[in-house]
Amino acid sequence: MMAVTRAKRRLPRLSTKTEQTVLGYLCLLPTFAYAAVFLVFPVIYSLVLSFQRWRLYGNQEWVGFDNYRRIFTDSVFWLSLKNAGFYAVIFVPLSIIIALLVAILLNQKIRGMNFYRTAYFVPVVSSTVAVAVVWSFLFDTHYGLVNEWLSRIGLGRVGWLTDPDVAMFSVIIFSIWKSLGSNVVVYLAALQGVPQQLYEAAEIDGAGRWGRFRYITLPMVSPTTFFMLIMGLIGALQVFEQIMIMTGGGPMRATYVVYMYMYDYAFRYSEMGYASAVGYIMAIIIFVLTVINMKVSGKFVHYE
Amino acid sequence: MTNVKSIRPKRVLQKAGIHAILLAGAVIMVLPLFWMITTSLKEMWEVFTPEMQWLPEAPVWRNYADAWMYAPFGRYYFNTVFVSISVVALQLIICGLAAYALSRLQFPGRDLVFLGVLGTMMLPGTLMTVPSYLILHWLKWIDTYYALIVPSVFNAFGIFLLRQFFMTIPRELDDAAIIDGCSRMGILWRILLPLSKAAFATVGIFTFMGQWNSYIWPLIVTNSEEMRMISVGISMFKDQFVTQWTLMMAASTTATLPLLIVFLFAQRFFIEGITLTGLKG
Numbered sequence: 001m002m003a004v005t006r007a008k009r010r011l012p013r014l015s016t017k018t019e020q021t022v023l024g025y026l027c028l029l030p031t032f033a034y035a036a037v038f039l040v041f042p043v044i045y046s047l048v049l050s051f052q053r054w055r056l057y058g059n060q061e062w063v064g065f066d067n068y069r070r071i072f073t074d075s076v077f078w079l080s081l082k083n084a085g086f087y088a089v090i091f092v093p094l095s096i097i098i099a100l101l102v103a104i105l106l107n108q109k110i111r112g113m114n115f116y117r118t119a120y121f122v123p124v125v126s127s128t129v130a131v132a133v134v135w136s137f138l139f140d141t142h143y144g145l146v147n148e149w150l151s152r153i154g155l156g157r158v159g160w161l162t163d164p165d166v167a168m169f170s171v172i173i174f175s176i177w178k179s180l181g182s183n184v185v186v187y188l189a190a191l192q193g194v195p196q197q198l199y200e201a202a203e204i205d206g207a208g209r210w211g212r213f214r215y216i217t218l219p220m221v222s223p224t225t226f227f228m229l230i231m232g233l234i235g236a237l238q239v240f241e242q243i244m245i246m247t248g249g250g251p252m253r254a255t256y257v258v259y260m261y262m263y264d265y266a267f268r269y270s271e272m273g274y275a276s277a278v279g280y281i282m283a284i285i286i287f288v289l290t291v292i293n294m295k296v297s298g299k300f301v302h303y304e
Numbered sequence: 305m306t307n308v309k310s311i312r313p314k315r316v317l318q319k320a321g322i323h324a325i326l327l328a329g330a331v332i333m334v335l336p337l338f339w340m341i342t343t344s345l346k347e348m349w350e351v352f353t354p355e356m357q358w359l360p361e362a363p364v365w366r367n368y369a370d371a372w373m374y375a376p377f378g379r380y381y382f383n384t385v386f387v388s389i390s391v392v393a394l395q396l397i398i399c400g401l402a403a404y405a406l407s408r409l410q411f412p413g414r415d416l417v418f419l420g421v422l423g424t425m426m427l428p429g430t431l432m433t434v435p436s437y438l439i440l441h442w443l444k445w446i447d448t449y450y451a452l453i454v455p456s457v458f459n460a461f462g463i464f465l466l467r468q469f470f471m472t473i474p475r476e477l478d479d480a481a482i483i484d485g486c487s488r489m490g491i492l493w494r495i496l497l498p499l500s501k502a503a504f505a506t507v508g509i510f511t512f513m514g515q516w517n518s519y520i521w522p523l524i525v526t527n528s529e530e531m532r533m534i535s536v537g538i539s540m541f542k543d544q545f546v547t548q549w550t551l552m553m554a555a556s557t558t559a560t561l562p563l564l565i566v567f568l569f570a571q572r573f574f575i576e577g578i579t580l581t582g583l584k585g
Contacts, residue, residue: 018565020409023488028417030313030398034458039424042435049434056441077406102329105322112323118571119330122337125567127517129535132541134340137549145339148356177333185575238430241519245539264435267524275434282430290426298554 050277056270067277077278079253080261081285083168087257088236091172096228098176099183104217106184107191117188121181126180132245135174136161139246164254167247171255174242183228190224191217219302226297233293234286258282333473337560344368344553351549365552371541374551377558379530380537386453387533388515390510394457399507403466404492408478418467424460429520437524452533453526456515462507469503470496502576509566509573516563 025032050067054060071077102120105112123131138145139160147157160170198216207215239293240259243249249256266275343351371377385554405411406418431501436455445451477499478491486494497504519535526532532540541555567574 004462017410019488021411024409024411024414027409031402031458031463032419034398035420037439038436038455038458039427039432042432042439043427045438046431046435102326105326108319108322110319110322110326116326116330117575118568119333121567121571121574122564123333125513125563126337127535127556127559127563129517129538130559131336131340133538133552133556134336134502135541135555138336138339138341140549143351143549145356177336180553181333186425206434234426234428238367238428241535244519245542262430262433263520263524266437272438279428279431279434283428286428287426 011203040266046276046279049273050280052273054271054273056272060273063273068281070274070276071281076256077258077261080256080258082096083253083255084237084239084257084259087168087172087175088233091168091175092229092232092236094172095176095179095183096225096232099180099225099228100187100221100225102180102184103191104213105189106188116184117181120184123178124181126178128241129245131178131240132174135170135177135242136246139143139170161247162251164252167251167254171239171243171246174246175236175239178242186224186228187221190221194220198209201223222301226301229297230290230293233289237282314538328340337564340553340556340560343549344557346550348548348550364550367550368558371551371554371558374524375537375541375555376529377534377537377555380532380534381562382530383449383452383530384516384534387449388512390453391456392511394453395459395462395511396504396508399459399462399466400458400492400497400504402463403470404496406463407467407470408475408496409488414547421460421463433520433524435462440525446525447531449528449531452522455521456518459507459511462511465507466500466503469500473499502573505570506572506576509570512566513563513574 006279049083051062051064052060053063053066106116110116138142139147141147141159141162144160146160151157153252158166161167194217199212202212202216238259240263243255243257243260247255249260258278259282262275262278265271265278342359344367345359345365346360346367347364350357350360402421406414406421435461440446440451440455445454473496477495481491481495482488517535518533519539522533522536523539526536538555538559542552545551
């Protein structure tokens, strides 16, 4: 800021306010144009649509809160919401905890860190759909590698993707595998930002390994944890691709999640109004969760 | 000195333990991809044989030829590369301009615009999918490259990242350039751009990766085989060739390998990018 005012004083001609304003908005023109068409309009229009009944090629008809009433009384909606919630509640914390553990191990000035980092990162850059196909194969009841090994150590075969009680866990295992590397790299950066003096001071004060983890590492990386938690929840509630590929929402709707519910209404049954209402309900749920998250986490997150 | 000596064996043991855990993890991370590649080179009977085989007896390249014959992977590749590169190029231009305005120019409403850009990151995909589809439907863009490219050319996070990066470049450079007769846009082109190549590369690589792997949107806005991108192609392939694992693994390898190779060469940018995204919190 100081530099700017100084520069202004020195070069009054070249940085007049109007010039900067005109130029600034010109630079932002593409952004504004995009935002108007693909962000602002959709947000408003989908609210309007959510109060209408409309099959894509028919008439648009106002129905008030009818769509919302139908959604809230549809047990399949609640099931899909419950499934997405279950997925999020298991997947997000688990992936964060494992990532932190791996990052702490990697941060022990270990040799071959680059090798490990690369290995953990490989799934992140792999095409989700392609590796979901691979995991479908690994999880195959008869010819999959996982059951092959289980039967070797004398355990029975598990219907990883065909048993309704197990399928969601299989998807969660896949998702952790797929996303672990990116969380590890983020945590590594956070850990490397923790001043070494803190650990030294704590050691002098007699803090053990656990004490140092509990009172230094955890609070120092808490902003990162908090960020991962929020973004992770938002993403997890909208999980779609891996489920579409691995189970297609089955068996017996055991992995049928809310994004699929919306997708089906929009693009299978062409019920655009109804699907928009589902989209709005999702947006509100995500918004409320994020706000709660921020309020609660505010107490635990330590900012320098 | 004696102290150091007594600690040493414990340290060594500890390190060995850490390596054991990390190595086990690394194997789990890489094994599925290893299995994908080896299976793609096996005969069908080798997959169905009761004794597990790590490697094929002789690599069966025919699987690739067959997979490519059953589905137009060449076309999928072309679509994917064309769309990804177009999106990256447009995004970098749009993000670069916006980031320049938001970091280097003083004008009323600037901070509000910046907040607005950040706010758009909160809009969930579930909300935007239907209306975005309808817009393309009205524009008669369904099943065209426009549908695949235009809705993806904006990247709020890219604007944020570039803006943060521009902020770290000293303004004294701008002043000096202006005194030397450089125009305001020249500052972006001649000073900021060359100094933030790494940041642009990071945004570009992440966008490219996201586009290469994108599935839901191409699935929704394309119908014909000629317009499919690789992920959609793979999912259709899977529906068609259930349990033909060797073919499916050849198809999956086809979709995964190019990006993996890019990653191995441009690792630095991937890691930096992820790190930067984490610092956002």
